[in-house]
Each structure stands twice: as structure tokens, then as C-alpha cells.
Amino acid sequence: MYPFTFTKVSDTAEALNAGHRGGRYIAGGTTLVDLMRETVERPETLVDISALPLRGVTVTERGGLRIGALVRMAEAAAHAKVRTTYPVISEALELSASAQLRNMATIGGNIMQRTRCTYFRDVTAGCNKREPGSGCAARDGFNRTHAILGTSDACVATHPSDVAVAFAALQATVHVVGPDGARSIPFADFLLRPGSTPEREQALQKGELITAVEIPAFPRPLKSGYLKVRDRQSYEFALTSAAVALHVRGGVIREAKVAAGGVGTVPWKLPAVEKHLIGERPSQALWAEAAKHAADGARPLEHNRFKVELLKRTVERQLRIVGGTK
Amino acid sequence: MSPQPQAAVGAPLTRVDGRLKVTGKATYAAEHDIEGVVHAVIVDSTIGRGRITGIDTRAALAQPGVIKVISHLNAPRLVYRGNPESIDPPGNKQLRIFQDDKVLFHGQPVAVVVATTLETAQHAASLVKVRYDATKSSTDMASAPAGEPVNYARGDADKAFASAAVRLDVTYQQPRAHHNAMEPHATIARWDGDKLTLWDKTQWPVGTQKDVAAQFGIPNDSVRIIAPFVGGGFGSAIRAWPHIATAAIAARETGRPVKLVLSRKQMYFGTGYRPAYEYRVRLGSDRRGRVSAMVQHLKSETSTYENFTEGVLHAGQMVYNAPNVRQDYRTVPLDVNTPVWMRGPGFATAAFAVESAMDELAHKLGIDPIELRLRNEPEEDPSNGLPFSTRRLRECLATGAREFGWSRRNPKPRSTRDGDWLIGTGMAIGIMDVPRMPAQARVRLDADGTALVEAATSDMGPGTYTSQAQVAADALGLTMRNVTFRLGDSTMPPTPPHGGSMTMAMVGSAVQDGCDTVRKQAIKLAVEDERSPLYGADAGNVVVRGGRLHVKDNPARGETYGQLLTRNNRTHLEVLGSYTPGETRFSMYSYSVTFAEVAVDARLGLVRVRRMLGVYDAGRIISPKLADSQALGGQVGGIGAALLEHTVTDHRDGRIVNADLANYMVPVNADIPDLRAIFLDGGDDRKADPIGVKGLGEVVHIGVAPAIANAVFHATGRRVRELPITVEALL
Amino acid sequence: MSTELTESAVPPPTEHSAAPSRRTFIATTTAVGGAVVAGGLMTGPAALAAETGAAEAPPSSRVSLTVNGKRHALTVDNRTSLLDLLREHLDLPGSKKGCNAGACGACTVLVDGRRVNSCLTLAVRLEGAEVTTVEGLADGDGLHPLQQAFIEQDAFQCGYCTPGQIMSGVGCIQEGHTGSADEIREWMSGNICRCGCYVKIVRAVEQTAHGK
Incomplete structure (x- = not known):
């Protein structure tokens, strides 16, 4: 060090x-x-x-939820409002890391966490994210855990966060403050795809500080949940994951928020899946049909081809778990 | 058999070192408080093969607190005279630390930084700039040439296979795996003149002592190894790896005691591993399941500088009564560090291939897997014609089938479902040979009625401290409270390596021998002492219980050790007990049968073990509570091998890419359901050794992975022949 | 029921090793008005600086924290983790280093009552913190019930992960994640036991949580 x-x-x-x-x-x-x-x-x-006084969880005027950047993962997951309103957030948090790490890590830090790509973590390997221009050792190396979506020639590293997948699904907003004052960044714009500048990971200016993540209000009831698929039962990053939130009224899906983790260079929102669900009645056939679009645009590598099919099945399973099979 | 009453042996005692361990007071290698200690950090090669062309240490040396940077450029030349008692691969070709500019594998130590603080040593190590002339390294077993085979044959296996009514020809792949004991390898080295003391993580204090003495060309007794606690080993601490000599070099060159702890990452190339294997099996049988032919081709990885082989052939020779068997076993030299034994060495590897193949054959024949095994159960060892010392496999199978509920099993694969999960059950046999090596133990009985027993063995977890004390307590006729067993110091009487399931049997036999002798000396003293109430009694009819000698059928006639020794002005009695293996006319193995139930998510391909049962014919069980823990631990290790563990090498430059515990998956708590172990009653095997123990630590692990793989097949109808079984194979 | 091995059973270092001191390069801690103060933690003997021609010491900071009820005022290298502070400087090696990367849990301690990975905790950040390690869990000679349960259930073999398991278990019980064996399994999954004692670790936590 x-x-x-x-x-x-x-x-x-x-x-x-x-x-x-x-x-x-x-x-x-x-x-x-x-x-x-x-x-x-x-x-x-x-x-x-x-x-810093960034530890609160508050209900916003519009009925959403604002989680302070310094709220610990464990606290956020256990918070009654989070648990009841957005189970997908609680579940994503509690399926992350370990109880000890969740007692340390914060919400702001979680979405800032860096990839687990082993070549990124090994300073003797080529990595454009760590050292721009040094190449990507993962692309032709061992890339089982790497991304199939949002990759570029420069970088194929997966974003490791679980709760960020829930935030992406729920279209959260990241509140930041900087030398020029406060501003808000839609979650979809907060984490950057690698493109040709994989070293740039967040849409933050120098010295900017995350103050909170805000989850918008949704019509009630909103059923939601997070499914994480991994080799071992706990304490491991996702091979694939799915965050799903559905608002069903009158037997028809009115709102559908779906994102996937473990597969993208950023948490991967699945608008094609969402679109397929809106206006439809929940059924096993619908889940299967919608999930077919989960891996649209995927570009698998040598060791992660299985993620294409696994992602579809993960999304299908989680649609069923959240939406039921009626 | 001792005439002594057995009170401690067989009792479900808690660990005598339990309190030390739960209060953080057990002292592991890096934790000895050595005055003036400084810290060393190794710099690893970042190429897979080649030469070092230069080392720039300026930035490192400029760090305040850095004492020295040592590499081949300034290291002392060591002697490496060879250690004839070494259990290393033959030829004294071990990696010679800092002796030349050659890089033989990625991660090889190329320098060591010594500094006053750990933080400074680590930082300075990262500042050492090494220049290389790199050449292409070869680390892929699939594409590299193999060496000359070791062969075994009986009958004409190829002919028998060709003419068999039912044939199976399958190849199994098993990955490299790392022990990953929780305690990192660590050494504190201190020179006092020409004497070297090493506080070291080792499974074999006297082995490490002699290896290091040979490396430095100094007398064996100039090196002392101290290792009272070992935080897990599973084989990785059975050799003196290069970091031990590195610590000793650093201590000598700086004139200070040096502490060197490998990082978790460094353990992936700084110590050994279970080598990867390719194991092809051809089985021929008749339609009733009598196996007539077994042809086996094995290939495993080794380093370019040592040819590591292990006991991977026994299982394919003697578990089943096939008249025609042929084996060839080749190693493939690669630009990697040398493998080493890992729990159930060779035998676990063989079990996956042989027991999977038998399961495949059972399915092909439509015969129950247990029945198939019974039909091929030999009466004597088919590999050498020797009678078995004990072999109770039929009993293991019957007990296991009953306790596991095997009869309720629907033999049809993919026939049981629980929601999203496909349920399957499987079983497999495990065998482990009973290696025998000499051991000694010093026994001292003091006039205060307490005993101290010492042997230079280790306790990496099985409970040596406790179980040896149990043997001693009964043989001396003392309560456990009055017996202390010490270990982990090379100045104590020598023992075999703490591995290969040898400690209980061999050290225990030496302990019993020493304690029996002491007890008999005391009895002799009493019956010949006119002042003793035992004067004139038949020595053979005197027993000792609770520290009191008395006539067996007349407990009132007797006295305590204390009374006897004090009256005779003896402060203590002391003897050196020993165990020396004689020639044997028996085939000696431990046996296990593992039963597993798994659930496989039909769509997501996830495998979760739901329950497991192991039944063991391991000889006498000295310490049942600890044996149970050891057995369940072996099962957990097997779950890891079956479903998770896999060391991955990037063949472009020989780099291990998952060299940490976040990427090399071992089971966590949530992976493990309730597990169960059954030890066959009355298992004493007196033909194996005087205390009737065959050995447990390995056999509880062997056969677990194939039991799970067979259960996965039963659940899904899909046969996975490559470990670990991950989602890729089951989608 | 059996006798216990004591520290005296551990072979002593060879003859000349005198008083214990893993603190050679730390000034001796001295009690001052109930507090323990250590000065000049990182600077080291002048002789060393001269020998290496060294320049200035790495950045360090003063921090006061309480460990197992004992206050320490120290100067620490900013890079020093809580784990290394405990093991290398405060003579508390009970907390274990298994991976030094938050991937095994062997280093688990309580900081202000919460279980955390001490390997990822910078000591310099612990101003005013209360740290409890496995050495501080027992009440004098009386073991914490979870320590006792670990012995009774034989919830360890090599013992190296055990302090972390126990501290994590204490946290798990305090948090109330002991409703079922499955819940304990999940909430104890941040502590790897390579000897494979999980079945018994769960039993020990259950026994303690439910006062069995």
C-alpha cells in the first residue's frame, strides 16, 4: 500500500x-x-x-425514498421503509457480500465500487481501466465472470454491485454535491459504459460527493424482488441476477421495472423485457416470452457463453417469483 | 492389547486445547512474540518462464525502514546437500531460492524485502522493479507432452475389454485445487550464532528441520522447528516450501529475526496444490455386472524441476475384483510450481474416476449401484493376493443404505422433483491405504502423579493434543486431567509427517508403547518393594486406575504412583516409546461409503447438497467427538471439490487468475446442510498397528465428490465428467 | 470434562529470548492516568534510519481507541489496518489474518458493537471507537456462552477461523439472525472454515442464541 x-x-x-x-x-x-x-x-x-450527516433514510415529498449516501448496507436493508416499499433493494443488499462487509460498506460506496475483474486487480496484467492503453487481458483471458452486455474493445469487466441493479431497475436518482453546488443524476447516466474510456466509471466531476440515492414513488402495490445466481449459496458475486418490480392492477401489468446484474459493464436495464410485459396479464408464458429478450445484444466471450441462456432463465424465474404464475 | 481399562479412549471428550482456541490464545506460526522481529515480503516473478536481467531496488531501499532487499544478485549460495529422509519427489531438485537468474514459473520468488514494519515491507516490495527476458511458458496439460508412464498390469485387460459384453469408455477431468487452509503459511526465522530457530507452519517439524538443515548445509540439530498450532494444512504444510529458506536467508543477511507471512495470493504458487488430472477409464463387464476388464490411462501435471506422483493407482487396482487390469500413469512437466499431496491424495482423484465409471456402468446395466459393487467385492486384495487386515465395505454399504434410506430411491434418473428442483441421490466408495512409518514418543511420569508425553508431531485440526492424551491416559491409568501431551517441536522425539492419516495410528502406537513401559516399570517397582502393599503381587495382575496401582480383583490392595515414587526417592519415570512397522502380510486400507442427496435447479443449473451420510471402516476410533468433526469436515471438503473448487491458470503467461478466496470458491456455511457420520463399531484393526487405528483424515474426503456427481446424474440424467460441476454443465 | 491445555504447553522460545516484545519498533506502552499511551509508533530507532539512509517516516496519525475496555492513544502509520494494529502492535493476535481482503472473515471483530472485517478497517479511522476482539470476550475466567458452546459442540478443528467465527456469531446473535438453522447459515456465511465445521458452528450459535 x-x-x-x-x-x-x-x-x-x-x-x-x-x-x-x-x-x-x-x-x-x-x-x-x-x-x-x-x-x-x-x-x-x-x-x-x-x-458527514448523510445517514438518513427519508420519505420524499412525492412518496419516494431517499437513502443517505453514508447509510450502511446493513442499515438500509433492515430499514422498515425499505423493506416494505422496495423489497428488491433489501434483498439485493442482503444477498451482497457478508454480514460484516454490509456493516461497513455504505450505499454511496456500494454504487462506487469497482469491478472484480481479476486482471484489473492484478497490477501486473494489462488493463485499460486501471492503466489506459495497457490493453485488456480479460478479453482473451479467463473471462467466465465477465460481461456479455455493454462491453467494448477496451473493457469487458462486470459491474459487481447488486443494489445498483435494483437502483437501475427502479430508475433511481443519484444526488451529488460539488464545488459548483448540488445536482441530480439519473441512475442510468451515473454509471458509465466503458467505451474507449473504461477508466471513467461514474459521471462525477472532480471533488463531487454523493449525498443520497433517491428511489421514485411507484403506484401501489408494487411487488418486487431480487434473484441472484451464483456458484455457492452465499458470499459471492453474481453470475447473473435480476431485479424485478411489477405493479399489477386489475389483473394487468401497468408498471414493469427489470434490470440484470452480473452480465453488464454497468447494471443492465432491460427495456425490451419491460415493454413486453406492460399491458399484459401475468402468466408463465408471458414470463418466458418476455425473458427471451433479456440477453438482446449480448456479446459473449470464450468462458461466459453460458450467461446468455442463464440470464434469460434468471429473468424468467424472477418474473415468476415476483409476478406469480396466474 | 493393553490390560488397562479404557476410560478415556472412546469417550466423546472435548478438545484439551479448546479453551486456548476459543479465547485467541493458541499461538500460530506468525504469532510468536520474538524480540526484535522485522518483516519480510517476497517479490514474485511476473513472467511464466525466462531469465531475470536486472533488479532495480533503489526505490525500495529509499523507503524509510527498509533494511535490505535480497535476490539472486546478493543472496548467499546455499548448499542444498540433499536430505535422504525427505519425502519430496526424488532427486533433490527442489526450487533453489535466489540461487540463479532463472524463472521457472509465474510467481516464483525473485527477491525479498526486509523492513522494520509490515506496511513498509509490503510497499517496498511493490517498488522493486525486476526486468526479465521472458520466453513462452507451457502450462496447459492438454497440449504439452507427457513423460514416460508408470505401468501396472494383471491379466490381459485390453483383450478382456475387447471381448466384454458391456463396455464403457469415458474420460474424467479434475482440476488443479489448492488446500487453502485458513492460516497462511508463515515463518519466523532467528539465528543465534550457527543455530537457526524457525517458528513455522508445518505438518512435519522434523521433516522441515532436516530439509532446511540440508539447504543450508548445517547439522540437523542446528535447526529447531517450533509449531505448536497449525491453522489447517490438508497437505500444504508437509514440505519445506521456498519461503521458509527465504525467511532464514533474510534473517541471516540482516542479523535480525525475520517474520515472513505469505499473502493468500502467494499461497497459490508459493506452496503446492492437488494437480490436475485426466483419467480415462475403460470398463468391460458381463451383463450381470461382473467387471472383467479395467483399462486406465492417467495424466497429471507436474513441474519442470520435480516429478510429483502420488498414490492414484491403488483404487483402480484393488477396490474391485476385476481379473484383468491395466494402468498407465504419466506426468506432464509444465512451467508451474510443484504439486503436493492434498487431502486424500491420489485416492480422491482416483475415486472420482472409478466410482463415477462404476455408476455409469450400473446405469448401463440397469443394476443398482450398490448391488454392482457387491457383485465385484473381492475376498482378498486382487492387486497382490494378500488378505485384508480388515475390509468391512459390505457392512459400510449395508449400514449406509439402511440409514440413508436407499431402498426408497427410484432408480430412474430425473424422476424426482421438488418444485424447481430435481432431486437425486448417489453413492461412492472411498479407500485410503494405511501407510506406516516409525514414530517415537517420550513419556515422563512424575512423582506428583502427572504425566507429560511429547512427540514432534503436529495438530493441524484433527485433535492430536486430545487423542494422544486419551491413549496415554488409559495406558498409564491416569485421568485426562493428569496427562499433558505436547507436540510441535523438532527437539521432541521424531514422528512421521502429520498427514496421510498416520498420526493417530503411528504416534498413538508409540505413545501407548511408552506409557505401557512406564506403567510396567512402576508396577515392577511396586511388586518388588517390600514397603508396597503390592509387594509380591503378580505384576501381570496389577492395573492402574486414576493414578492408583492395585491388584485387578482386589482394588483395596494398592497405592498411588505418587506414593510409590516418593517412597522410592524417584522424581519420575521416563522412557522413549516407539513404533516400528514390521513387515506386513496384509493389505491394509481404510474404507468409506458416502451417500449424497442433491437438488439441481432444473432451469438454472444450480446444484445444492441437501444431505449427506458417510459410513466409515477406519479402524478403532480413539476420540469419537473429534472424529465426527473430522468426518464432517472431509465431507465439506468433498462438496467443495465436487461443486466449487478450481484453480484457473491463464496459459498465455502461466498466471493464476483466481488466486484469492473471493474467486477460488470454497464452501461457505450456507452451502452445507446437516451432515452425518457413522463409524462401524468394533473396528479395531490390530493387524494394522498396536492400537488398531487405520486412519481417518483422508478416507472421509475420498469418494465424496463422485457421490455428489452420481447424485447429480440421478437428479438430472446428465453425466458430468469434469469437476467442478457448475451451471455451465447443467443448463 | 477433559483437562485443558494451557499456554505453558506451548514450547517456549529458545533460551535467550527474553521478555515478550512484538513491539520492538513501537515505543513501550505506558499507563498514564488509566489510559495507555504509546508514542513514536512508527519512527523506530535512530540506528535504523541511519543504516538505511532513510528520509522521513511514512505519514502517520494519532488515534485513541478502546480495545477490550482498555484505552490506547497511539501514533499509527496511516496504512495500518485494525487487524495489523491488533496483531503486530497491541499483542492481540487472536484476530486472524486469513485473506487480508475481506473474503474470509477470520479477522472479524466488533467495532462499536458491530461485526466488521478488521483487515479492511484502517486503524487511523478509529478515533474514539470501541473494539472488542476474541481476547476481550470472556469475563475473566468465565467464557462467553458462545465460546463455551464452541467447545461443547466441537465447532472447530484447526482453530484458526474460530476467533472470527465466534465474533461473527456474537454479532449474528445480537442482530437476531438466529431464527432458524438456515438463517444462521446465511448470516454466518461471511466466515469461511476450511476444516468444514459449519454444521457444528450452526449448532453452537443456535445453542447460545436459544440459551439451550
Whole structure:
């Protein structure tokens, strides 16, 4: 680990000041410390933001939910409002990592977490994300866990977050504050596809700080849930996952929010699947038909071809679990 | 058989070191508090093969607190005189640390940084710039040439196969796997003049002692190994890997005690692993399931500098009574570090191939898998004609079938469903040979009525501290409270490696021998002592219970060890007990049968084990509570092997790409259902050794993976011949 | 029922090794008004600096925290993890390093009552924190009920993951995730046991949670 100076800030202005001078924010630290130890990350200054007042979970005026950036994963998952209103968020959180890590990691940090691509984590391997221009060792290497959607010639790394998949499905908004004031970024625009600049992962300006993630209100009842498929039963990143939220009224699906994880360079929203569901009546046939579109545009690699079929089946299964089989 | 009453042996005792372990007071290798210790971190090669052309240490040395950077450019030349007692692959060709500029595999240690703090040592190691002249490395067993085979043959297997009524010709693939014990390998090295002390993670203190002494060209007794606790091993700590010599070199060159702990990643190339195998089986049988021919071709990986082989041939020779068997076993030298034994070495690998093939044959013939095995059960060892010391496989099969509910099984694959899950059951046999090596133990009985028993063995988890004390307590006639067993120090009497399921049998036999001798000495002293109430009694009729010697049928006539020794002005009695294996006229193996029930998600391909049962013919069980834990642990390891574990190499440059616990999957708690172990009663095998123990640690793991694979077939109708069985194979 | 092995059963270091000190390069901690203060944690003896021609020490910070009820005021290298602080500097090696990457749970301790991975926790961030390690769990000679349950159920073999399992189990019970064996399995899955003692770990947590 490279040496770094450390400062703990007590208010947002102080944080932004430190961030503007090139300081690196640290919240839970579960990704950052790990990557610093691998020398993938080499910040010169760490800015501890854990004392900032960003810990609340509040209902917004419009009936949505605003989760403070420093709310820990465990707290967010256990929060009564989150559990009752958006089970997909609670489930995605509780299927992530381990109880210990969820006690440390925060919501803001979770969506900032970096890929688990082993070549990214190994500073002796070529990786355009870590070292632009050094090539992508994963593309022709061992790429079982890599992305099949949203990839580019430069990068095929998967975004590892589970809750980000739920946020993508629910069309959350990321609230940030920076030297030029506060702004809001639609979740779909917050995480960036690699394109030719895989080193750019979030739509944040230098020194900007996430303050909250806001989930919009949906018509009630909204049934939702998260399914995570992985080799072992727990404590593993997703091979595939599906976040599904459905609003059914009068026997007809009025709202459908679907996204997939483990398959994309960013959490992968599935508008084609959603479109297929809207206006239809829940049935096993509908789930199967809609899920056929889940892997549209997929570009599998040597070791992750199975993800194409697995993704469709994952989405189909989760549509059934959330929507029932009537 | 000891005339002593057996009170401790066979009792379900808790671990004597339990309190130390649950309070964090058990001291593992890196945790010994050594004054003045500094930290060493190894720099690993980042190429798969080639030469080092330069090492720039300036940035590293500029770090405050860095004491030294050592590489082949400035390391002392070591002697490597060879250790004739080594169990390493023959030829004394072990990797010679920092002795030249050659890189033989990705991750080979090329330098070591020593600094006053761990943080500085780690950072400075990352600043060492090594230049290489890299050449293409060869790490893919499938495309590299194999060496000359080891052959075995009886009868004419090829002819018998060709003429068999039913034939099966299948090939099984098993991946490289890493032990991944929870404790990283670690060594603290300190020189006191010409004497070297190593606090080390080792399964064999005297083996490591002699290996290191040979490397440095110093007398064996100039090296002392201390290893009171070993945080798991499974075979990985049975050799003196290069980091041990590295720590010793660093300590010598800096004049300071040096602590060197491998990172989890470094354990993937800094220590050994279970090699990958390709195992082709051709089975020929008649229509009633009598196997007439078994032709087997095996191929496994090894390094370019050592030819690692293991006991992978026994199972295919002697589990079934086939008259015609032929085997050839080749190793493929690759640009990798050398493999090593891993739990159930060879035997677990063979079991997957042979037991899967038998299951395939059973299905092909329409015969129940258990019945097929019974039809091929030999009366004597078909590989050498020797009688079995004990072989209770039929009993294992019958007990297991009954307890598991095998008779309720619908033999048709893909016939049982529970919602989204397909349910299947499977079974497999495991065997493990009973290796025999000499062992010694020092027994000291003090006048205060307590005993200290010592042997240079290890306790990597099975409970050596407890079970050896149990043997000693009964043989001495003491309560457990008054017996202490110590281990983990090369100055203690030598023992075999703590592996191969040898510790209980061999060390236990030495302990019993020493304790019997001490007890008999005490009895002799008493019956010849006019002042003793036992004076004149028949020595053969005196027993000791609770530290009190008395006439067997007259408990009132006796006295305590303390009274006897004190009166005779003896502070203690002390002897060196020993076990020396004689020639044997028996075929000696432990046996197991594992039954597994799995659920396979019909659409998602996920496999989850629902329940498992192991039935064991492992000889006498000294410590049943601990044996149960060991058995369930072996099953858990088997679940990992069947469904999760797989070390992946990037053949472009020999880099291991999943060298961490987030990517090399081992089972977590949620993967493991209730598991059950049954030990056959009355299993003492006195032909194997004096205490009747055959060995347990391996056989509980062997056969688990094929039982699961066979259950997956039964659940899905799909035969997966490559481990681990992951979703790819079942979608 | 059996006798217990004590620390004295561990072979002592060879003769000349004197008083315990893994703190050679840390100033000795001294009790000051009930608090324990350590100074100059990282700077090290001047002789070393001279020997290596070293420049300035790596960035360090002062931090005060409580470990097992004992206050420490320390200067730490900013890079030092809580785990390394415990193991290398505070003579508390009960917390284990298994992967140093948050992937095994052997390092689990309680920080302000919550179970966390100490390997991913920078010590410099723990100003005012209360840390409990496995060494601080027992009440004098009386074991914590979960420690006792681990012994009774034989919920360990090599013992290396055990401190982390126990600290995690304490957290799991406090959190109330012990409603069923399956719930315990899931909420104890952040602690790998390579010896494979999961069945008995679940039983030990159950026994303790339900006061059996």
C-alpha cells in the first residue's frame, strides 16, 4: 500500500474542499482499502467522510425514498421503509457480500465500487481501466465472470454491485454535491459504459460527493424482488441476477421495472423485457416470452457463453417469483 | 492389547486445547512474540518462464525502514546437500531460492524485502522493479507432452475389454485445487550464532528441520522447528516450501529475526496444490455386472524441476475384483510450481474416476449401484493376493443404505422433483491405504502423579493434543486431567509427517508403547518393594486406575504412583516409546461409503447438497467427538471439490487468475446442510498397528465428490465428467 | 470434562529470548492516568534510519481507541489496518489474518458493537471507537456462552477461523439472525472454515442464541 495522508472532515464544505484538492473520499472503505493494498488504487490523500450527516433514510415529498449516501448496507436493508416499499433493494443488499462487509460498506460506496475483474486487480496484467492503453487481458483471458452486455474493445469487466441493479431497475436518482453546488443524476447516466474510456466509471466531476440515492414513488402495490445466481449459496458475486418490480392492477401489468446484474459493464436495464410485459396479464408464458429478450445484444466471450441462456432463465424465474404464475 | 481399562479412549471428550482456541490464545506460526522481529515480503516473478536481467531496488531501499532487499544478485549460495529422509519427489531438485537468474514459473520468488514494519515491507516490495527476458511458458496439460508412464498390469485387460459384453469408455477431468487452509503459511526465522530457530507452519517439524538443515548445509540439530498450532494444512504444510529458506536467508543477511507471512495470493504458487488430472477409464463387464476388464490411462501435471506422483493407482487396482487390469500413469512437466499431496491424495482423484465409471456402468446395466459393487467385492486384495487386515465395505454399504434410506430411491434418473428442483441421490466408495512409518514418543511420569508425553508431531485440526492424551491416559491409568501431551517441536522425539492419516495410528502406537513401559516399570517397582502393599503381587495382575496401582480383583490392595515414587526417592519415570512397522502380510486400507442427496435447479443449473451420510471402516476410533468433526469436515471438503473448487491458470503467461478466496470458491456455511457420520463399531484393526487405528483424515474426503456427481446424474440424467460441476454443465 | 491445555504447553522460545516484545519498533506502552499511551509508533530507532539512509517516516496519525475496555492513544502509520494494529502492535493476535481482503472473515471483530472485517478497517479511522476482539470476550475466567458452546459442540478443528467465527456469531446473535438453522447459515456465511465445521458452528450459535 502506498503511503497517504489522512484527514477526517466534519462537514460537507470541508469535504468538498479536500476533495477539490485531489483528496479521495473514503466511506466504508471495503473496496478502496482492498484495492489500495493491491496497489490498484494509490490515493495520496484519504478524506474520511464518515462524520458527514448523510445517514438518513427519508420519505420524499412525492412518496419516494431517499437513502443517505453514508447509510450502511446493513442499515438500509433492515430499514422498515425499505423493506416494505422496495423489497428488491433489501434483498439485493442482503444477498451482497457478508454480514460484516454490509456493516461497513455504505450505499454511496456500494454504487462506487469497482469491478472484480481479476486482471484489473492484478497490477501486473494489462488493463485499460486501471492503466489506459495497457490493453485488456480479460478479453482473451479467463473471462467466465465477465460481461456479455455493454462491453467494448477496451473493457469487458462486470459491474459487481447488486443494489445498483435494483437502483437501475427502479430508475433511481443519484444526488451529488460539488464545488459548483448540488445536482441530480439519473441512475442510468451515473454509471458509465466503458467505451474507449473504461477508466471513467461514474459521471462525477472532480471533488463531487454523493449525498443520497433517491428511489421514485411507484403506484401501489408494487411487488418486487431480487434473484441472484451464483456458484455457492452465499458470499459471492453474481453470475447473473435480476431485479424485478411489477405493479399489477386489475389483473394487468401497468408498471414493469427489470434490470440484470452480473452480465453488464454497468447494471443492465432491460427495456425490451419491460415493454413486453406492460399491458399484459401475468402468466408463465408471458414470463418466458418476455425473458427471451433479456440477453438482446449480448456479446459473449470464450468462458461466459453460458450467461446468455442463464440470464434469460434468471429473468424468467424472477418474473415468476415476483409476478406469480396466474 | 493393553490390560488397562479404557476410560478415556472412546469417550466423546472435548478438545484439551479448546479453551486456548476459543479465547485467541493458541499461538500460530506468525504469532510468536520474538524480540526484535522485522518483516519480510517476497517479490514474485511476473513472467511464466525466462531469465531475470536486472533488479532495480533503489526505490525500495529509499523507503524509510527498509533494511535490505535480497535476490539472486546478493543472496548467499546455499548448499542444498540433499536430505535422504525427505519425502519430496526424488532427486533433490527442489526450487533453489535466489540461487540463479532463472524463472521457472509465474510467481516464483525473485527477491525479498526486509523492513522494520509490515506496511513498509509490503510497499517496498511493490517498488522493486525486476526486468526479465521472458520466453513462452507451457502450462496447459492438454497440449504439452507427457513423460514416460508408470505401468501396472494383471491379466490381459485390453483383450478382456475387447471381448466384454458391456463396455464403457469415458474420460474424467479434475482440476488443479489448492488446500487453502485458513492460516497462511508463515515463518519466523532467528539465528543465534550457527543455530537457526524457525517458528513455522508445518505438518512435519522434523521433516522441515532436516530439509532446511540440508539447504543450508548445517547439522540437523542446528535447526529447531517450533509449531505448536497449525491453522489447517490438508497437505500444504508437509514440505519445506521456498519461503521458509527465504525467511532464514533474510534473517541471516540482516542479523535480525525475520517474520515472513505469505499473502493468500502467494499461497497459490508459493506452496503446492492437488494437480490436475485426466483419467480415462475403460470398463468391460458381463451383463450381470461382473467387471472383467479395467483399462486406465492417467495424466497429471507436474513441474519442470520435480516429478510429483502420488498414490492414484491403488483404487483402480484393488477396490474391485476385476481379473484383468491395466494402468498407465504419466506426468506432464509444465512451467508451474510443484504439486503436493492434498487431502486424500491420489485416492480422491482416483475415486472420482472409478466410482463415477462404476455408476455409469450400473446405469448401463440397469443394476443398482450398490448391488454392482457387491457383485465385484473381492475376498482378498486382487492387486497382490494378500488378505485384508480388515475390509468391512459390505457392512459400510449395508449400514449406509439402511440409514440413508436407499431402498426408497427410484432408480430412474430425473424422476424426482421438488418444485424447481430435481432431486437425486448417489453413492461412492472411498479407500485410503494405511501407510506406516516409525514414530517415537517420550513419556515422563512424575512423582506428583502427572504425566507429560511429547512427540514432534503436529495438530493441524484433527485433535492430536486430545487423542494422544486419551491413549496415554488409559495406558498409564491416569485421568485426562493428569496427562499433558505436547507436540510441535523438532527437539521432541521424531514422528512421521502429520498427514496421510498416520498420526493417530503411528504416534498413538508409540505413545501407548511408552506409557505401557512406564506403567510396567512402576508396577515392577511396586511388586518388588517390600514397603508396597503390592509387594509380591503378580505384576501381570496389577492395573492402574486414576493414578492408583492395585491388584485387578482386589482394588483395596494398592497405592498411588505418587506414593510409590516418593517412597522410592524417584522424581519420575521416563522412557522413549516407539513404533516400528514390521513387515506386513496384509493389505491394509481404510474404507468409506458416502451417500449424497442433491437438488439441481432444473432451469438454472444450480446444484445444492441437501444431505449427506458417510459410513466409515477406519479402524478403532480413539476420540469419537473429534472424529465426527473430522468426518464432517472431509465431507465439506468433498462438496467443495465436487461443486466449487478450481484453480484457473491463464496459459498465455502461466498466471493464476483466481488466486484469492473471493474467486477460488470454497464452501461457505450456507452451502452445507446437516451432515452425518457413522463409524462401524468394533473396528479395531490390530493387524494394522498396536492400537488398531487405520486412519481417518483422508478416507472421509475420498469418494465424496463422485457421490455428489452420481447424485447429480440421478437428479438430472446428465453425466458430468469434469469437476467442478457448475451451471455451465447443467443448463 | 477433559483437562485443558494451557499456554505453558506451548514450547517456549529458545533460551535467550527474553521478555515478550512484538513491539520492538513501537515505543513501550505506558499507563498514564488509566489510559495507555504509546508514542513514536512508527519512527523506530535512530540506528535504523541511519543504516538505511532513510528520509522521513511514512505519514502517520494519532488515534485513541478502546480495545477490550482498555484505552490506547497511539501514533499509527496511516496504512495500518485494525487487524495489523491488533496483531503486530497491541499483542492481540487472536484476530486472524486469513485473506487480508475481506473474503474470509477470520479477522472479524466488533467495532462499536458491530461485526466488521478488521483487515479492511484502517486503524487511523478509529478515533474514539470501541473494539472488542476474541481476547476481550470472556469475563475473566468465565467464557462467553458462545465460546463455551464452541467447545461443547466441537465447532472447530484447526482453530484458526474460530476467533472470527465466534465474533461473527456474537454479532449474528445480537442482530437476531438466529431464527432458524438456515438463517444462521446465511448470516454466518461471511466466515469461511476450511476444516468444514459449519454444521457444528450452526449448532453452537443456535445453542447460545436459544440459551439451550
